[in-house]
Amino acid sequence: MPAPQDPRNLPIRQQMEALIRRKQAEITQGLESIDTVKFHADTWTRGNDGGGGTSMVIQDGTTFEKGGVNVSVVYGQLSPAAVSAMKADHKNLRLPEDPKTGLPVTDG
Incomplete structure (x- = not known):
């Protein structure tokens, strides 16, 4: 085993x-x-x-x-709209190279 x-x-x-x-x-x-x-x-x-x-x-x-x-x-992907909303309070949040893809909710 x-x-x-x-x-x-x-x-x-x-x-x-x-x-x-x-x-x-x-x-x-x-x-x-x-x-x-x-x-x-x-x-x-x-x-x-x-x-x-x-x-x-x-x-x-x-x-x-x-x-x-x-x-x-x-877990999953944050939509581009959610990323934009979060960016208002988190100036250092990095956006993905393709803003249409969103961001992962976790790093897996």
Whole structure:
């Protein structure tokens, strides 16, 4: 069996996503330990290659009437209009060579 990949070698976006998902699991497990019901997970995706997330909801327990612990991971291209709007407050934002392409939301 191959050794699992060292997470420190992954792109920073993937490292951050893994951290946030671990924290979501820790939080939901901790809250479940003080209630009589479990969280229900709803996992979703944003298009073919734009991210996704997991919504975790707990309800009708003895401790919590209703609560949620959600994670959203979104990536893709900022439209040229969004880049122009951001440039108003971020003068040092570099524009792409072809302004019609927009900017990536993450560096992948």
